[in-house]
Amino acid sequence: MMRGIDVRRCNAEKNYAGELVFEFAGEEELLDIPFVAFSSPVEAKLHYEILEDDSVEVRGTVSFSLKGECSRCLKMTERRFTGEAEGYFVPRGAKGAEEDYSYSNGVIDLGEFLRDAVLFAMPARLTCSDGCTAPDYKAD
Ligand SMILES: [Zn+2]
Structure with a gap:
């Protein structure tokens, strides 16, 4: 789904x-934990600001x-995760830093930004509690 x-139009309307508050379906391929799936839509709460040079801060x-088997004790579990999302968008062709996103035709597509934000918030594993002490099957 395109979120943008x-x-x-924002500039025209001053x-x-x-x-921006909305929900969207999390992409399963962003999830790399065995036997774990999204159990809710991703909820985004964003604030945007359009600067004088048409760059946009979000x-x-x-x-x-996420719901599935605890990566340590295999008990079914469900936990909520929240991550910070921050991005800077510059009109295509304008000078920006390497990590900035670009947009064209006056419309920002938030797709890549949201994908990055979900990846950033994604835990390395799902555990039933922070103190789950069942032996870890991976040696680390
Ligand atoms: Zn556990």
Whole structure:
């Protein structure tokens, strides 16, 4: 699903900052934990601000629930995770830093940004509690 910010329209309406709150389905391929799946949509709460040079700052959080077998004791478990999301978008062709996102035709597509934010919030494993002390099957 395309989630975006229509920068041109925001500028025309002198609407230079705002909040975006929406949900979307988490992509299963972002999840690399055996026997674990998304058990809720990803909830995004973002604040955006359009700067004078048409670059756009977006920051907020993404959160989602994961459900499946505890990576240590194999008990079924479900936990919620929240991560910070922060990005800087510059119009294509404009000078930006290497880590910036670019957008064209006056519209920001948040797809890649949201994907990165979900990946960043993704835990390396799902455990039933922080103190789960069942032996770990991976030697680490
Ligand atoms: Zn456990």
